[in-house]
Amino acid sequence: MTTDYTFIDFDGVILDSEERMLERKYDLGFHNHKDESEFDAYFEYTNLHPEEWEYIIKEAKAINNSVEIIKELENLKKKIAILTKIHTLQEMKVKTELLRENLKILCPLIFVPPSVKKYQIIVPNNQLLIDDSKKNIKSWIEHGGKGLIFDSKIESDTNEKVRSLEFLIKR
Numbered sequence: 001m002t003t004d005y006t007f008i009d010f011d012g013v014i015l016d017s018e019e020r021m022l023e024r025k026y027d028l029g030f031h032n033h034k035d036e037s038e039f040d041a042y043f044e045y046t047n048l049h050p051e052e053w054e055y056i057i058k059e060a061k062a063i064n065n066s067v068e069i070i071k072e073l074e075n076l077k078k079k080i081a082i083l084t085k086i087h088t089l090q091e092m093k094v095k096t097e098l099l100r101e102n103l104k105i106l107c108p109l110i111f112v113p114p115s116v117k118k119y120q121i122i123v124p125n126n127q128l129l130i131d132d133s134k135k136n137i138k139s140w141i142e143h144g145g146k147g148l149i150f151d152s153k154i155e156s157d158t159n160e161k162v163r164s165l166e167f168l169i170k171r
């Protein structure tokens, strides 16, 4: 029996909230998604307009059946946890409400605050992370974990990338 968890990213893996956030940011006039200071300004704006996160997260759609697959993994008693970056406390609150109350997902939720890396919150120690950020996967592996890049647009899974969470059911 393994005590290892599989860690699953939220934005861009479970729900299409990442794209929605970027669209929202763009619409407010913050057009350069490579400029960190634009994100700071946008997240400051969301602190004054808490409904931004409601819109971004609560109306987001599941990617390649991720929500149904996570429920199935829970039924199968697989050791999974959601490991997700948050930019504001309001975002954390809305994500928690959505997962627990709306989607009825019950696995552990681990939030990573701004300026902190996922591998700092969870010591990777050979455990698997599935994340749509190449950067996150690279640093997770560098710190001793196993990682797969989630890319919903590829045709089929490879050694490095998966298009859905389905492979976890048979794992």
Ligand SMILES: [Mg+2]
Binding pocket: 009, 010, 011, 012, 013, 018, 131, 132, 133
């Ligand atoms: Mg992500």
